[in-house]
Amino acid sequence: MSYEIKNVWSVLLRLFHWSLVLSIVTLVVTGLYINTPWTNTTLEGSVSFPMATMRYIHFLAGYLFAAAVMVRLFLYIFGNRQERIFDILPVTPRNFKSLTTTLGYYSYLSDKHDERLGHNVLAGIVYIVTFVAALFQLSSGFYMLYPEAAFWQGLGGSIFGTQQEGRFLHHLLMWYFILFAFVHVYLVVWNDLKSPEGLVSSMFNGKKFKHKNV
Amino acid sequence: MQEQASKIDMNPDISRRGFIKSCTVAAAALGLSEAMIPKLVEAAESAQRPTVIWLHFQECTGCTESLLRGSHPDIGRLILDIISLDYHETVMVPSGHQAEKSLHDSMEKNAGKFILVVEGAIPTADNGNFCKISGRTAMDILAEVAPKAAAIIAIGTCSSYGGIQAADPNPTGAKGVRDLVSGVPIVNIPGCPPNPITFLGTVLHFLTFKRLPNCDNLGRPLFAYGRRIHDHCERRAHFDEGRFAEEFGDFGHKNGYCLYKVGCKGPETFSNCPAARFNDVDVWPVSVGHGCIGCTEPNFWDSMTPFYERLPNVAIPGTGIIADADSAGMKILGVAAAGAAIHAVVGIAKSKIKGKEKRER
Numbered sequence: 260m261s262y263e264i265k266n267v268w269s270v271l272l273r274l275f276h277w278s279l280v281l282s283i284v285t286l287v288v289t290g291l292y293i294n295t296p297w298t299n300t301t302l303e304g305s306v307s308f309p310m311a312t313m314r315y316i317h318f319l320a321g322y323l324f325a326a327a328v329m330v331r332l333f334l335y336i337f338g339n340r341q342e343r344i345f346d347i348l349p350v351t352p353r354n355f356k357s358l359t360t361t362l363g364y365y366s367y368l369s370d371k372h373d374e375r376l377g378h379n380v381l382a383g384i385v386y387i388v389t390f391v392a393a394l395f396q397l398s399s400g401f402y403m404l405y406p407e408a409a410f411w412q413g414l415g416g417s418i419f420g421t422q423q424e425g426r427f428l429h430h431l432l433m434w435y436f437i438l439f440a441f442v443h444v445y446l447v448v449w450n451d452l453k454s455p456e457g458l459v460s461s462m463f464n465g466k467k468f469k470h471k472n473v
Numbered sequence: 474m475q476e477q478a479s480k481i482d483m484n485p486d487i488s489r490r491g492f493i494k495s496c497t498v499a500a501a502a503l504g505l506s507e508a509m510i511p512k513l514v515e516a517a518e519s520a521q522r523p524t525v526i527w528l529h530f531q532e533c534t535g536c537t538e539s540l541l542r543g544s545h546p547d548i549g550r551l552i553l554d555i556i557s558l559d560y561h562e563t564v565m566v567p568s569g570h571q572a573e574k575s576l577h578d579s580m581e582k583n584a585g586k587f588i589l590v591v592e593g594a595i596p597t598a599d600n601g602n603f604c605k606i607s608g609r610t611a612m613d614i615l616a617e618v619a620p621k622a623a624a625i626i627a628i629g630t631c632s633s634y635g636g637i638q639a640a641d642p643n644p645t646g647a648k649g650v651r652d653l654v655s656g657v658p659i660v661n662i663p664g665c666p667p668n669p670i671t672f673l674g675t676v677l678h679f680l681t682f683k684r685l686p687n688c689d690n691l692g693r694p695l696f697a698y699g700r701r702i703h704d705h706c707e708r709r710a711h712f713d714e715g716r717f718a719e720e721f722g723d724f725g726h727k728n729g730y731c732l733y734k735v736g737c738k739g740p741e742t743f744s745n746c747p748a749a750r751f752n753d754v755d756v757w758p759v760s761v762g763h764g765c766i767g768c769t770e771p772n773f774w775d776s777m778t779p780f781y782e783r784l785p786n787v788a789i790p791g792t793g794i795i796a797d798a799d800s801a802g803m804k805i806l807g808v809a810a811a812g813a814a815i816h817a818v819v820g821i822a823k824s825k826i827k828g829k830e831k832r833e834r
């Protein structure tokens with residue numbers, strides 16, 4: 260049994276991935292703080308600004324998050340073969356087969372593993388849903404950040420309604436991202452244990468191991 | 474008391490001063506320069522006071538009550554000096570057929586020129602049967618009067634967006650004026666109740682510049698609703714520096730700390746309350762220790778409740794559980810974790826049963 264090394268993920272995609280991870284972890288922690296500031300003080304004039312600082316970090320991470328999402332949008336169109344959006348949409352027979360094979364594989368109904376360079380299509384669909392969630396998350400975020408700006412007021416007002424309604428959705432979507440991160444990390448590790456293609460390290464070095472004859 | 478009142482009215486100096494003061498307060502609220510005050514005064518005292526027709530629909534009359542207690546303008550000056558209030562059920566003298574006649578006459582005489590003020594929501598379910606005045610539904614009356622107005626001022630959250638009547642499940646199908654009328658300029662002055670100064674500012678703006686003030690995407694004049702409460706709040710320093718009241722009556726509350734953790738909706742609500750304040754004694758909810766409840770925003774009875782929590786509750790579909798967003802999220806995450814654990818165990822068990830064949834492959 261021999262393997263060969265294939266280049267799968269571009270540097271830009273890996274940068275996107277780890278910026279996204281870094282920003283989301285920061286955003287969830289600071290976001291929870293903004294919702295329920297768990298520190299409380301009676302000190303006055305102590306020149307410490309916990310709430311202002313947490314919000315500032317949240318906004319910085321928000322910009323990183325928004326930049327990462329823009330990069331992914333670029334790669335959906337101009338990325339390499341694995342990165343383009345048509346590789347993960349169940350629109351071709353090949354992709355549709357990937358979806359059904361993966362469902363069988365994940366539910367232990369069959370041992371057949373869809374050996375492809377890019378994402379399997381089940382994962383791909385979830386990534387697209389996540390991408391759309393990210394668009395809503397960042398527009399509700401910017402809607403709260405720049406409530407007086409005509410652009411965000413018009414956009415946010417027509418998508419979310421009032422500031423409070425935008426904020427509520429922003430908070431609910433946070434739970435989507437927490438849930439996604441949990442299931443995602445579980446499945447990536449599970450895949451890495453089940454088939455030795457070097458899935459986890461592929462997100463660091465961009466390379467996967469594939470059977471030679473495929 | 475009576476003697477005093479008539480004394481003030483008879484003293485032209487005090488009267489004049491109060492009048493100019495009202496105009497000055499309105500200019501400040503509008504953000505106009507000092508140089509504009511004479512223009513406002515001139516417009517306000519011009520011989521042709523604009524006719525105002527004031528319609529009451531599904532409401533509590535709180536907006537009128539608040540206006541009656543305003544002193545800039547006080548109600549007497551508003552009615553006698555600035556506008557000509559031809560029809561207003563609460564303060565007018567005629568009643569019954571006489572009242573209906575004065576509405577009708579004034580509307581015909583001033584068609585295309587009068588300002589229509591609407592207070593209260595308009596129920597639309599069952600053909601609008603839930604609110605009738607002299608046998609006609611609110612929908613009918615509005616449809617007759619609104620097209621003849623030069624401009625419409627929707628005063629209060631009810632006539633702007635439906636208010637409490639429109640709260641879920643909105644049994645009477647209550648709606649705001651902007652949902653039912655088109656073709657006439659409409660300005661919304663929401664609030665429960667709104668500040669009389671905002672009303673006066675809007676009227677004077679209309680008189681001086683012959684058009685309604687610039688508005689945001691919800692039809693609220695920017696001079697009064699251009700900023701969030703939170704951004705002008707006197708407790709904001711406590712917010713930034715992390716000093717909060719945890720519950721009413723605790724140390725933080727007694728010391729005037731930020732009310733964010735007891736559900737203040739200032740961060741989500743547009744209004745000039747912290748700047749304009751109420752009732753001549755310079756108070757507003759947050760200054761007397763109660764968080765903002767977001768009363769100037771559409772759907773506030775649905776989206777701003779529970780009033781003492783930051784965010785509305787969520788119902789988890791199919792379970793009957795109503796919880797705050799975070800405990801709902803934790804529950805769902807718990808289910809996902811249990812799912813992952815079962816998935817992992819099934820995988821391990823299966824590979825144990827199947828033996829080592831796969832790993833040797």
Ligand code: HEM
Pocket residue numbers: 283286287289290291293294314317318320321322324325396397399400401403404426429430432433436740783784
């Ligand atoms: C996955 C991404 C994100 C998560 C999980 C997240 C989470 C949160 C949470 C939980 C809150 C508190 C809301 C509340 O419950 O009261 C919040 C507030 C906020 N977020 Fe985000 N957020 C994310 C992305 C963003 C982005 C991209 C921006 C845009 C710069 C942003 C801007 C804001 C703003 C302006 C607030 C309101 C802060 C305040 O009013 O004090 N967020 N976020």
Ligand code: HEM
Pocket residue numbers: 276279280283331342377378379382383386389436439440443444447458459460461462
């Ligand atoms: C240490 C933890 C993590 C590791 C090892 C990891 C690893 C990976 C790997 C190997 C892939 C490709 C999987 C495939 O081909 O289907 C991937 C994709 C992805 N991961 Fe992670 N991940 C981690 C954490 C996260 C977190 C916390 C998030 C965000 C909440 C995240 C978001 C994504 C997204 C959106 C993709 C799809 C990339 C694309 O659009 O092409 N990851 N990750």
Ligand code: SF4
Pocket residue numbers: 702703704706707708709710712730731732733737738739740759764765
């Ligand atoms: S009391 Fe309310 S409006 Fe004032 S700073 Fe605190 S949260 Fe903001």
